[in-house]
Amino acid sequence: MTPALWSLIWQSTLQTLSMVLFSTIFSVVLGLPLGILLCITSPESQGGIRPKPVLNVVLSKIVNVLRSFPFIILIIILFPLSRLVVGTAIGTKATIVPLSIAAAPFVARLVETSLKEVDRGVIQAARIMGSTNNQIVFKVLLPEALPSLVSGLTLTVINLIGYSAMAGAVGGGGLGDLAIRYGYQRFKPMVMLVAIVVILLLVELIQFIGNKISANMMKKR
Amino acid sequence: MQIELKNLVRTYETVHAVEGVSLSIPSNEIFGIIGLSGAGKSTLVRLISLLEKPDSGEVWYDGKRVDNLPEKEIIQRRRHLGMIFQNFNLFSSRTAGENIAYPMEICKYPKEKIHARVVELLDVVGLSDRINAPISTLSGGQKQRIAIARALACSPDILFCDEATSALDPKTTQQILALIKDIQKKMNLTVVMITHQMEVVRDACDHVAVLSEGKVVEQGTVKELFASPKTNVTKEFLAHLTSNMKSVREDGVVIWSDDPAHYVLRFLNDKVDTPVISDIIRQFDVVFNISGAGIQKVGDTKMGTMVCDITGSKKAVSDAIKAIRQRGVTVEEVEV
Numbered sequence: 430m431t432p433a434l435w436s437l438i439w440q441s442t443l444q445t446l447s448m449v450l451f452s453t454i455f456s457v458v459l460g461l462p463l464g465i466l467l468c469i470t471s472p473e474s475q476g477g478i479r480p481k482p483v484l485n486v487v488l489s490k491i492v493n494v495l496r497s498f499p500f501i502i503l504i505i506i507l508f509p510l511s512r513l514v515v516g517t518a519i520g521t522k523a524t525i526v527p528l529s530i531a532a533a534p535f536v537a538r539l540v541e542t543s544l545k546e547v548d549r550g551v552i553q554a555a556r557i558m559g560s561t562n563n564q565i566v567f568k569v570l571l572p573e574a575l576p577s578l579v580s581g582l583t584l585t586v587i588n589l590i591g592y593s594a595m596a597g598a599v600g601g602g603g604l605g606d607l608a609i610r611y612g613y614q615r616f617k618p619m620v621m622l623v624a625i626v627v628i629l630l631l632v633e634l635i636q637f638i639g640n641k642i643s644a645n646m647m648k649k650r
Numbered sequence: 651m652q653i654e655l656k657n658l659v660r661t662y663e664t665v666h667a668v669e670g671v672s673l674s675i676p677s678n679e680i681f682g683i684i685g686l687s688g689a690g691k692s693t694l695v696r697l698i699s700l701l702e703k704p705d706s707g708e709v710w711y712d713g714k715r716v717d718n719l720p721e722k723e724i725i726q727r728r729r730h731l732g733m734i735f736q737n738f739n740l741f742s743s744r745t746a747g748e749n750i751a752y753p754m755e756i757c758k759y760p761k762e763k764i765h766a767r768v769v770e771l772l773d774v775v776g777l778s779d780r781i782n783a784p785i786s787t788l789s790g791g792q793k794q795r796i797a798i799a800r801a802l803a804c805s806p807d808i809l810f811c812d813e814a815t816s817a818l819d820p821k822t823t824q825q826i827l828a829l830i831k832d833i834q835k836k837m838n839l840t841v842v843m844i845t846h847q848m849e850v851v852r853d854a855c856d857h858v859a860v861l862s863e864g865k866v867v868e869q870g871t872v873k874e875l876f877a878s879p880k881t882n883v884t885k886e887f888l889a890h891l892t893s894n895m896k897s898v899r900e901d902g903v904v905i906w907s908d909d910p911a912h913y914v915l916r917f918l919n920d921k922v923d924t925p926v927i928s929d930i931i932r933q934f935d936v937v938f939n940i941s942g943a944g945i946q947k948v949g950d951t952k953m954g955t956m957v958c959d960i961t962g963s964k965k966a967v968s969d970a971i972k973a974i975r976q977r978g979v980t981v982e983e984v985e986v
């Protein structure tokens with residue numbers, strides 16, 4: 430391991446972090462509203478506050494289709510979209526597009542499940558006080574589900590770290606890319622090993638922080 | 651606020667939850683609706699409180715039909731309704747004070763006004779020191795008090811109580827009922843009290859309707875209902891109550907005098923059957939004035955309890971107590 434290699438690892442770590450950060454943001458931007466919609470349009474018996482059966486089924490099918498795509502295939506299918514959005518299909522920036530789109534339906538389902546877990550009696554109480562549907566979503570459902578949402582977010586970030594490593598296979602940049610290029614194609618197993626250890630450490634760190642935040646919230650309730 | 655229900659019907663698939671209920675609920679009093687589990691009480695209260703629309707029938711508040719209002723107006727109307735529930739339904743994401751603030755926030759009250767009203771309401775329900783308490787740290791009775799404060803926040807004209815005391819112990823139930831009665835008078839509320847407990851009707855309500863299988867089978871003043879029940883449902887509710895009269899305490903002790911007594915004697919197993927008191931009276935110059943007694947079974951053991959006064963000279967009394975204790979009977983001094 431030469432200093433040059435270490436600095437390569439450092440750069441790749443930064444790339445991974447920025448990929449994960451931005452794809453988390455974008456997947457939440459896409460997935461959160463979708464998850465809220467999935468919850469409130471579901472039948473009343475499942476906790477829907479504004480049932481819209483047709484819309485609910487359509488959204489649900491779209492989410493399922495997206496979720497069942499293997500990630501590698503999704504990246505390749507989304508090459509044109511990446512090119513359109515960031516001007517290239519290769520590298521860190523380009524990978525953020527398929528990462529966000531792959532994680533968004535996952536986020537949507539997590540949000541949907543968390544919101545549906547909110548006690549229906551509490552929603553009924555909010556409703557009888559004259560809450561509008563908007564107020565129920567933003568002042569009741571989301572705050573009540575917050576600890577569970579944070580757990581879901583932790584899971585999303587960890588999944589995205591894994592996905593971002595996979596994106597390395599098609600020149601996505603980051604630690605996965607480094608491991609493949611040096612460890613596999615240039616026979617430097619040490620680089621691969623270090624890259625894997627860094628990924629593991631990142632996952633552990635995120636899990637730790639996520640658990641802490643969740644636990645802190647529960648303590649105040 | 652006077653409420654008029656006209657032939658309300660609500661069916662879930664094949665279940666006739668409410669089957670043609672017509673009721674007139676007078677203004678400014680506590681109106682009880684009693685019924686067994688599944689009688690349709692909660693469904694009825696959801697219809698009266700505009701949470702659900704009836705399949706047919708009408709709901710009128712003070713001579714104005716309200717069940718067919720457009721959604722926007724229904725939301726406005728609901729802001730002047732309060733409701734409390736069996737399991738409280740407080741927001742766990744908010745502190746006690748923030749729970750009370752919620753209805754005012756959604757009605758866009760100014761911040762300072764909200765705070766002042768929260769403080770005022772906490773005082774009304776006697777929990778001023780718990781403003782910042784997380785909900786999970788409150789007892790059942792305290793949770794219901796916060797729920798009551800929350801329900802009152804926007805000065806409602808109707809308060810619905812759906813089994814509001816069912817999850818509470820008898821003593822807390824009495825306290826909550828007393829609070830509701832007090833508030834009802836002070837705030838000129840119409841209270842609709844849903845329950846399956848006759849003692850709630852007896853202790854809190856003015857009028858009552860008996861609901862059975864989605865229909866009102868009997869109604870009238872609480873006195874009328876107690877004096878001359880007509881239907882079997884009502885009679886059963888009353889029969890259940892007699893074994894639960896105030897004069898019979900939770901521990902099975904029959905109280906036949908309301909005068910406070912200073913001693914509680916507890917007899918276990920064989921002591922229950924020995925004439926301890928007679929022996930003591932013969933030995934010492936004391937008089938027993940028994941104000942209540944009873945025997946109950948705790949598992950396999952018989953336990954006798956006696957509430958009494960022991961009078962005589964100071965020395966005689968203390969000697970007598972010593973002797974009773976020597977015979978294996980517990981003597982507790984009660985502060986009266």
Ligand SMILES: Nc1ncnc2c1ncn2[C@@H]1O[C@H](COP(=O)(O)OP(=O)(O)OP(=O)(O)O)[C@@H](O)[C@H]1O
Nearest residue numbers: 662665667685686687688689690691692693694846
């Ligand atoms: N949302 C619903 N969907 C289907 N059936 C319902 C629904 N709500 C109530 N029911 C049915 O209507 C009937 C009356 O229920 P309701 O909850 O009004 O009874 P209740 O008198 O409040 O009983 P409890 O004392 O147990 O609360 C029951 O048979 C119940 O299963």
Ligand SMILES: [Mg+2]
Nearest residue numbers: 691692693813
């Ligand atoms: Mg009920």
